Amino acid sequence: MFWIDDVAQQINKAFPDKEEIIIRDEKTASGRVHVGSLRGVAIHGVLAEALIQLGRKVTFYYEINDCDPMDGLPVYLDQNAYRPYMGKPLNAVPAPNELGKPSSTPTATNNFARYFGNEFVEVIAKLGFNAQIVWSSDFYHEGRYNGWIEKACAHPDKVREIYQKISGSEKSEEWNPLQIVCEKCGKVGTTTVTEFNGKEAIYNCEPNKVTWAQGCGYQGKVSPFNGRGKLPWKMEWAVKWAALPVDVEGSGKDHNASGGSHEVSEAICKEILGAKVPFNIPYEFFLFGGAKMSASKGLGATAKEVSEMMPPELLRFLMIRTRPNQPIDFNIEGDTIPRLYDNHDECAAIYFGQKTDTPDLGRAFYFAQMDPQNIPARYFSRFSRVAFMVQIPHLSITKEVEKLKGITLTPEDKKELEDRVAYARRWLDEFASDQAKFQIQTEIPVSAASLDSEQKKFLQAIATLLQENPSLSGEELHSKIHELKKASPLEAREAFGAIYQALLGKDSGPQAGWFLEALDRTFVIERFKAIN
Template sequence: MTSEAPEEEFSIHWIRDVTEEVLKRNAAVFLISTGKSPSGSIHIGIMREIIIADVIKRELVRTGNDARTMFVVDDYDPVRSFPASVSLNLEDWVGIPYSDVVDEFGCCGSFGAHYANELIETFDAFGVNPEIIWTSKLYETPEMQDAVRICLKHTEVIRDIMIEYVANDFNEEQKERYIESMKNWYPASVVCPKCGHLQAGAKGAITPNRITSYNPESDMVSFECQACGHSDEVTLDRLRIKLVWRVDWPAKWHVLNVTCEPAGKDHSVKGGSYDTGLEVSRRVFDWPGPVKVPYEWVRIGGRDMSTSEGIVFTPRVWLSIAPPELYRYLLLKTDLTRAINIQPERIPDMIDEYERFERVYYGVEDANETRRELAQLVYPLCLSGDLSPEYIPKLPFKFATVISQLADILGHEATLEKCEQALKKQYGLEEVPQEAKALIEPRLERALYWVRGYGSERDRIEITEEVSQDVLSTLTDPDREFLAKVVELLHHKDLDEDSLQSAIFEAARGVGIKDRRAFVVIYRILISRKSGPRLAPFISTLGRGWVADRIASIL
């Protein structure tokens, strides 16, 4: 620490604290790692970890360091269960590494590759680009085999660590039983060369193909397959071996030379797998291990996500309804110790908030000193693409939800034209810059997806083929008289929007119905609702001819 005035040095953001911690490692290349086993569709929770890593990397690079990120696909993990969406028969595959399980869709090399790729394909959109490491491949490297050897040679030490960490809060009886069970325990299992199983039994009753002995002199390993009964004794390099979970992690840290790895709360619990891994790093691999960055989970609609229970909100789904920057923003503004709860129905509000924040960064919206300072630090980290030197005006998302629903009626060109007009009006522009235009279509697409999937009834505009009977039955004679006048007005080509609006008021007065009533009648005929978007522009949006025909059809 160079500063001697700590009382002035309050961190303005967690990212500062974390990078400071990481920098203490003085690595030549800072490697920030993340990982996930591809047990099915991978939900957006993992993106919290991946983006945390990305943000740390960006900060390190910004401050002149060499830093990289990595995403480790744990496809060497054995199948424990399948989510309901998978049609494969669990009994056929349980206990076999994901990398050896068939891809039921036939597009990827394996089950593991399939679900990992599904996630990896969204990386670019979210602005992350970690190097991808496949554990199944990593275990084939001589470096990893050496790590396995080191672990087997340190079996005694590892047993001690396991007893110390795992049995820590057992009672005496449990502890004794555990110690007893550890007597002939080795920290590695074997993929049976005959049947391909790494372990036998399903969830709750798993028996791994543990190594039963290891001779450091001859490098001979013996094992017995719990699934098919095959047993053998061969040299280590002739077998596919996998270290047990709590040892597998530190071995990878060692082989890949990981400086820092974020971890969800389940792993980061005091005395949990992360801490065990760090202890293994120290006592077996003789180094401190990575900087631990614990973080809370991401929830969806107030529930935990769970691949196995099918509560899955994937990064791809996110991208279909919201910009990736918003997710990064959400993540950055939330303290690591706090859960992020995605509430899809609130996405339009969140987008508004994010875009206000964006305008603060560009100085086109007022804000106090703290907020501006925060924007300077955080906004660039939110971006998944390049930082634009100038503010690019964004079409208000809520406007997009309305207009995107009218696009079918309006036609593509007219819809875009409408959006450009809205942008011009909102930001007082002469011309809409090319960069802003480019954002319109994706925004419309997302808005439409959002409104269809998550919008409330209020948000949805439905224009029925025909005017419903319910609506027709409420029309009075003066209403019809009024409507006839409106049709006439609509055929007047020389009326601009304002004049049309005025003329409609006049028409209502002319036949003696109340203004309110006049509008209710028109909205009912158009969208079966008693209110809607400001009428004259809305009529222009729908097309005067179309509206005139629609009204005329019921008179």
């Protein structure tokens, strides 16, 4: 059973009498959101889709956290210009301009968090996930958390005990699980609540509380409700579970470590708030070239960038084909994208009944589709071959693909091919290795002069083969070239290198048979004969 079907059935059984299942996920809008954050979106999004197919009513909330303090700045923004805003809630920080400097005065709908959060929301919509987008500040300001804040802060000693017992974090006797947005400087990362009587909090805005921001020294007393107060992360997470309430919410490997934030929030949820802990789906990291991605450090590609380099179905496939408990290691460069297309097409062949091995993988293709209820059968031309074809001047790609399919392309086939041609061009322009790129040389390359006599004889033999057999297919031609190579004293690298040097001026290139078939035969024959 494919993992999505398995987990969806587990959730379905866990909530047999629930009229509506609430699924939630979130991301802090601290900068450009990296592609790894889409893993959580995809896991929750496809499970919502699977549960709906099981006949359940589901709402998938995706929350953009815009209340956390700015405690670090992305490397692509002006550090000095943004320094005065460090410690303020992200929704109170100006959005950047084209120079990476603060722009206009922040408003509820135009601020740092909205700037980066909206970019990510667009990607979520582009991938077809039906998420109800909510902003943390709206929930705080509308008072949804008021009662839970009061409940969470009623027993600070018990909260401190949970922190110490589970994570080993020692909190002073004066510590309260609450911070206040300073009435004077507007910062929240620098404040400490020293007393809370159930209605008002006494707080200090400390100049030296943290290294990344400086408080103003103000001391005040204010109601923490309706957005003036903010809960610390582990307490806040538990409150968010209780307030909706949430039935299903997975989280990353780092949160689920022993003594980690999820374990602390679980205890707070049960022991302080008296609420149920959501069904958890722990998932592994999304790695970028073997390293964990970081939005603030600029490590890895952004979700927007990756969503523009491949069709949404392929990006969904990347996120869901691997079980949540296994890491995904992605690298834009090299042959990662061609191999991803190959994997996608293999799963498509299983779905359409063209292959019968590992039938569960057909479900990976199914859930990767934007509209699983309407999946047209179509021909998938191998991406690496399309990338090869677009580099051949004056080649009719449609006719070449029709040769491969054996019959005329359908409208669905042509649409799929058009998309692959467009993405192949972009891949070649921006991400492909030099090995995948080539250019037919209009004149004999200077490097061809270094070919030895046996290599030149090999080229003459191929020229004769082409003259005597003008209708050979790429596959047949490839086989014949191998026979010529075996009859010569050349090693494979020397033989095929001669072909590429003669036409491209480099030692490697596309698969020889299909490469020569795609080129003008007269041009190839004359080029090979001229090298003697």
